[in-house]
Amino acid sequence: MSTQLTPEILSTLEKQSIEVPSWAYGNSGTRFKVFGTPGTPRDPFEKIADAAEVNRLTGLAPAVALHIPWDLVDDFSKLRAHAEDLGVQLGTVNSNTFQDDDYKFGALTHEDAAIRRKAIDHHLQCVDVMDETGSRDLKIWLAEGSNYPGQADMRGRQDRLQESLQEIYARLSDDQRLVLEYKFFEPAFYHTDVPDWGTSYAQVASLGEKAMVCLDTGHHAPGTNIEFIVMQLLRLGKLGSFDFNSRFYADDDLIVGAADPFQLFRILVEVVRGDGLNNPDVSFMLDQCHNVEEKIPGQIRSVLNVQEMTARALLLDRDALGAAQRSGDVLGANAIMMDAFYTDVRPALAEWRESRGLPADPMAAYAASGYQAKINADRVGGAQASWGA
Amino acid sequence: MSTQLTPEILSTLEKQSIEVPSWAYGNSGTRFKVFGTPGTPRDPFEKIADAAEVNRLTGLAPAVALHIPWDLVDDFSKLRAHAEDLGVQLGTVNSNTFQDDDYKFGALTHEDAAIRRKAIDHHLQCVDVMDETGSRDLKIWLAEGSNYPGQADMRGRQDRLQESLQEIYARLSDDQRLVLEYKFFEPAFYHTDVPDWGTSYAQVASLGEKAMVCLDTGHHAPGTNIEFIVMQLLRLGKLGSFDFNSRFYADDDLIVGAADPFQLFRILVEVVRGDGLNNPDVSFMLDQCHNVEEKIPGQIRSVLNVQEMTARALLLDRDALGAAQRSGDVLGANAIMMDAFYTDVRPALAEWRESRGLPADPMAAYAASGYQAKINADRVGGAQASWGA
Amino acid sequence: MSTQLTPEILSTLEKQSIEVPSWAYGNSGTRFKVFGTPGTPRDPFEKIADAAEVNRLTGLAPAVALHIPWDLVDDFSKLRAHAEDLGVQLGTVNSNTFQDDDYKFGALTHEDAAIRRKAIDHHLQCVDVMDETGSRDLKIWLAEGSNYPGQADMRGRQDRLQESLQEIYARLSDDQRLVLEYKFFEPAFYHTDVPDWGTSYAQVASLGEKAMVCLDTGHHAPGTNIEFIVMQLLRLGKLGSFDFNSRFYADDDLIVGAADPFQLFRILVEVVRGDGLNNPDVSFMLDQCHNVEEKIPGQIRSVLNVQEMTARALLLDRDALGAAQRSGDVLGANAIMMDAFYTDVRPALAEWRESRGLPADPMAAYAASGYQAKINADRVGGAQASWGA
């Protein structure tokens, strides 16, 4: 085996796990069109089967994030057993306050106490689910905001958000957490109630130690230095989780690493720098939409991208880098970064995978597995799961 | 009546007309949710009735743009008569190559000749419709592109696009035109086949004099100086039409003038400067989504916004401005612009409307008209029209 | 007098004061060229004379921000007396860590303790100046960062920044404050040590109650909702000051209100909403560059823009707005905002100015005053002050 990846690096990589979202296996699209695909899951059990296939071939994805109500089942112990039978666990529970007519003008921030009540209750129900699934994290992505200046009292909403979150936070058990996602814009186009890391940080800091920030790599203004935010949140002890994906323009939700691989590298360098790798406080998750590409291979490609880039980040010669930084050697320091980035870790990783009983090339192994043909044939009839169902 | 708006200005305003899109009266939304609303039209006839109401109250919207296949009817002569009975005309015909499964990887640009054939035929059918409706313009918004680097051969697609457009162009009668819209991104997230005015211009310039560019005010990169493009296209004789709307982030499709009124002012100043106002070569249209606000009042507000801002643009003292520009008086020139912008033309316009038998306040007149209550009551059962139907 | 501006509004406006920066009167430019202009001040005394002229004509600018070392004088009591003779005060003291060769790779964040020492000492000297000038605020704009990935250890710099700030903070007297400015980018192009409000907030929150955030309206990513940040910082009690200017692209430092007047309106609406107006905790300052326009009239125009927009913000019918917001009346709420924005307050303000013994039109009054001709004639010889001197 190549000596490029040291035993220490490999041992670190071995511990890496990336949570995959159940909804990535359903159909998704843009406001203009959602394309259907053969073999798409029709229920949470089928979604988890697909996720388990990703894990089987990569060893990287041992947990599946759920979305409530999309993944509501009558008996979560059954779903949990199904997952465990397939070698995966139920992971983060995501709430949904953006698909109910009541939430047109807000949920946790709504002017109307009755609608806030409903939204809070939905989150309490999510914690109930977590109790059953054994999930640790409640992830809240707040789609709330307004489209027109004047439409909403941004200040009042911020205060109501804090109140609502406090009630949800109080419901958590000692080993559960709340992670609050921020997003620059969409679906609201004038203001978003949690638009940036600063707002998420200020909100969770007021809640307590079990509240953390979720950083979605696609949720920033153009040009934002995301690795800086990673650094800062790790420094402040408030980086709870990553939602990985990539983007060229807005929240494109493309495969992680597809749009700007060097940015992913820099993010992972800061994760390593700040002890965020294999740190139980920091969940690695995907949050993507496979609008035009195949979904299961799309997820396999994604977890491999994270693994490969983590390997490159681990290759970084931090001692040499520190020396170059201290001496003001701009080109030298940059060269050390680029050397790690440009190193082709793929052959060594393939070898290492094989040594662990995994396919050297998980993409090829999936293509050869017959799994897709089987689900295409089996999953006929019923409604395909999709973004929003 | 205020002497602020001179007879010359009022006479210019009197000729202004803004085409409204049939789809603005249906439901629309984001990829996350489409909210339904009472009274939403269920067919093209009802959409046109709503559009006619906008025209009745404002005198500004005498034509309705259609979208094929959303507005396909068995007998367009009936739809035309229905419109004319209500005092409006059928306007620009919009094609649709983004909602058919075949078009997942392109339409007019597709690698597969059979799918290109289908897409071209769709456009030829649109021209058939134009022959029946008496519409002059075929508007093509090309939603085509790719999500991942390598997915598509951008160069080959550009050549195929030109070929496809040539066949469509050849079908036009002497008094018909093709207008090609450009858009920065969405629904494709890596590359879009007509992403900028330069591409649209190069494509239509190769077609001939009846091919023009459509400028949608929401389809540019952040920071783009849109009035510069307006100026340039007017200078090149290739500005065929406007799709008006406004945006804070991406293609938000908010009410025109809502996000940056000063930008709308500057655009209209260049329209006046370049003789684009009341110029038959330059259509004024709306293209908006009323996701959270009421649709008919949203359209009334929109045409009024365009009218008010046109009035401000007409107030601009162009002689004084020219003198300040020639003398390098930066603050003086800017002050002349700002003076026109900051002038409150609303009272004078209200008075003038009344003098012409229109409501002084069309928004209030609509609220008082009972129209909304009537359609809420009448339009029960059936499927509401929406973005995509 | 128009009844549009109520006595209450006028009384509020009467208390408004906007601090002007001494450097706005010197030459400035881009990296490509700094144009010189006749009459440009050659020393701090002349800058203050110009600033006093702005105040004399507008009654709006009773304080002048200083920049150290640009405005270092042998005897600050003399400068103070000079200012007071002219009816203005010495205001915020700005430090400078971006024009010394030692600071090429950082100042308060530098790897080298000796250079940090020098930078801290510079700030302590600034506080000495504050003691002499009677200034309350030490404003720190940190131009530090890096141009290439790997060049700098962002995390270590963040920690060192906190340490450095703590030492500076400790030097403040009870009635002095430290305000920390953030900036998206420039002069560093890869990372900036205080790039966003969240970082500034986290840094000052660790210092204590006398440390606040400075919001420069030109220092954000494209598309950022700045009024949201204003709202949030007021809510968190940490908005210490504004640096007003405007921009189309980057940190263009144009005249406040020139690029997007509606944005300035929305910012001021949130200031009023959050009790930030005439609140001693929140300083209003300008920070602009008059690269191509005349400087003194540029400053007059700027303070008038702030005043006019404040008047519009005060016109907002907040009760009606609240009612519309509570009832989900999107168009109604937006219309109330737009009504205040579109109201032409200029004639009423002119009348009111005159009633207070100020010129109705300060721009015209300046042009007629002969001041410019006088300084053009007098200020011959010597080196013109400029950005950087």
Add this chain to the structure above:
Amino acid sequence: MSTQLTPEILSTLEKQSIEVPSWAYGNSGTRFKVFGTPGTPRDPFEKIADAAEVNRLTGLAPAVALHIPWDLVDDFSKLRAHAEDLGVQLGTVNSNTFQDDDYKFGALTHEDAAIRRKAIDHHLQCVDVMDETGSRDLKIWLAEGSNYPGQADMRGRQDRLQESLQEIYARLSDDQRLVLEYKFFEPAFYHTDVPDWGTSYAQVASLGEKAMVCLDTGHHAPGTNIEFIVMQLLRLGKLGSFDFNSRFYADDDLIVGAADPFQLFRILVEVVRGDGLNNPDVSFMLDQCHNVEEKIPGQIRSVLNVQEMTARALLLDRDALGAAQRSGDVLGANAIMMDAFYTDVRPALAEWRESRGLPADPMAAYAASGYQAKINADRVGGAQASWGA
């Protein structure tokens, strides 16, 4: 030698040449500070010596772009002989219309015919220089524009620009060309007279076949798909030259490939796709600022970055890619792209360099050469060349 780089690829790489700009060897900076460095050239002869060093160590940079008036010398035949003695040629001549007080409000676009005359004459003088230096290309970067809406008549300026360019174009000999650069913004902040490729294209298309577009990779709006423009200009036969550099935010002028290496790869893939590589019609040039890093090594790093990325682009399996594209295999096509990008070509290139008598590691060879120490010692006294001198 690795078989990765085939003889065909190596033969293509052998022909590659990248023109370096004389000004990259002088000092540069931001509006806030220009840092001086030891060894900086004091005249055009010393700049060319430095450029020749880059070529000596890389074999990639056989031509040096000049900037007039920065590089004016009494006798260009002497400069030409000096260059040829050092193994390089004098290349593209750049005009300068941004550093003269007369040009504050425009040059080729100015309202005043006398100033346009002066600016045109400057360009005619540049062609005189070209005659002496044997340069083929006159490159025009038009820094003209305005800072405030209303300040300038954009339409009139566009027409005057065309007139001015026609006169300059008429002066060219048969084997000379004019390349017109476009830039999104800076130094003007409201409008720029040639802000986008469409404007440059429309302007040069009106001139004739010897007029082409120059694409500077740092001169676009955020999010612009630059490789699309490369494709389009090659398709239209109007891509005259590249100004390579990289950016995170604005026109940062960082080392090419430093900010987004994958973007550089995609650009070079389109260059190869469109037969733009080693095509005499398409010049490859650098245009960068080494504000904080060493200049000569910065240039060496830059030409190596272009060479390495060109090698990756040449590795792309275009047949396999075409097949995947035609079959709608999104992930497969993308994987073929990524495979070429992630291949580590550096060892093979080092070997190949050595085989040609060049240093395997030109950066190390420069460090070991003693050249920097020599120029640091020799170049004492005199004024260092800088951006602007």
